[in-house]
Amino acid sequence: MKAGRGGVRPRPGFLRLKAAVAAVGAALLLLGAPSAHADAPAPPTMADGFGLTQAGAATGTATNFVITVKTAQVAGEHHIRILLPAGYAADPAKRYPVFYFLHGASDDPANPYLAYPALTAATSMITVIPDGGLRGWYTDWLDQSTVAGAQNWENFHINQVIPFIDANLRTLATRQGRAVGGISMGGFGALSYAQRHPGLFSQVASFSGADDLSVDHMVMRGAVVATLTNAGAPLCGSSSPTCSLTFGPTVSGEAIFGSPYPVFNADWRWNEADPSTHMAALAGTGIAIYTGNGNGDPANMEFWAQSAAQHAKDHLDALAHPYHYVDYGNGTGWGSHCNGGHEGGCWAQDLVDYVPRLEAAFASA
Structure with a gap:
């Protein structure tokens, strides 16, 4: 120049x-x-099938993404979060076991906080977090005529989501290649699914779960009814950003399991659904139960989750079934963010303990 x-x-x-x-x-x-x-690698393409139709494209990364599906079994659109191990794309011939992780009341898999660090760090398994509704209770409701519309959650998960995942991802589609676990409402769902479908899951875990719906735990029954009638938010964890006093349109407290009152055997469906008294159905299944004590405060749902977990443990002891049981009390020494309450800081640490155990169990199967 x-x-x-x-x-x-x-x-x-x-x-x-x-x-x-x-x-x-x-x-x-x-x-x-x-x-x-x-652009960063996109989530894998998933094909519709098994009664599920995808609504729009997946969102997220190649290893942590959400798909939205529609099904005639449950009214509305539903999110499914999928966590793939980091090496999933690198070895197209490798297949992985799957952990179906069931969320609690008032949760939505679209919220990233459900992808707990221990789950995203897993290297040898896929985690699937399907929508269970704000108060679906992982059950095909007795009353399908409520203003909530179709509520066949068990059919959605067992007969649609599982085969959909097996068809679209490189899974080990066997009992030894599947586990189910859940928090709070999802703890009930995990135990219920493992008991009702023993050929599907080799491992089951309940984290602060509603493990007892029998007449021995009427408070837990009341909590279920409260989610239906919107009489408070007893199963919301304090860490849940979506927690509110409303779980959806108000429906009858009998919509899922019929009458909860133990009069002339009117509550027989609750007793049939109760996980704690059906532990014999888990013979040959790896079992893990985690609970805190809510600092001894009956106003904290974890106080009641502890007694429900203890009832389940008592039945396991009577059967001489092996299990892994953790009661971390007020949370002292259980991670840096657990106060013993019904909240995510404790569940994150539960998973820190559980995920390596689960991956080891999958590896030895």
Whole structure:
């Protein structure tokens, strides 16, 4: 370049070079040449099937993403979060066991906090977090005519989600390749599914679960009824950002299991659904139960979860079934964010303890 009266003037050769560079850049863009800021790998493509139709594209990353599905079994749209191990794409021939992780009342798998660190750090398994509704209770409701619409949650999960996942991902589609676990309402769902479908799951875990719906635990029954009638939020954990006093349209407290009152055997469906008294159905299944004590405060749902867990443990002891049981009390020494309550800081630490055990059990199967 040389200086002129107007300042620095570019030489003609420089102008020609600049124009050539611009032309090459434009041509590369037209040809779809990769840029230095190429998009991150996208979630794998999932094909509709088994009564599930996807609504829109998946959102998230290649290893932590959410799909939205519709099904005639449950009214509305439903999110399913899927966590793949980091090496999933690198070895297209490798298959993985699957952990079905069931959330609690008032939760939604679209919220990233359900992807607990221990789950995203897992290296040898897939985790699937299906929508269970704000108060679906992992059950095909007795009353399908409420304003909530179709509520066949068990059918949705067992007959649709599981085969859909097996068809779309590289899973080990066997009993030894599946586990189910859940928090709070999902703890009930996990035990219930493992008991009712013993051929599907080799491992089951309940984290602060509603493990007892029998007449021995009327408080837990009341908590279920409260989610239906919107009489408070007894099963919401304090860490849940979606927790509210409303779980959906108000329906009858008998909508799921019929009458909860132990009069002339009117509550027989509750007794049939109760996990604590049906532990014999888990013979040959790995069992883990985690609970705190809510600091001894009856106003904290964990106080009641502890007694429900103890009832389940008592039945396991009577059967001489092996199990892994953790009661971390007020949370002292159980991670850095657990206060013994019904909340995510404790569940995160539960999973820190449980996930390596589960991966080891899968590896030895």
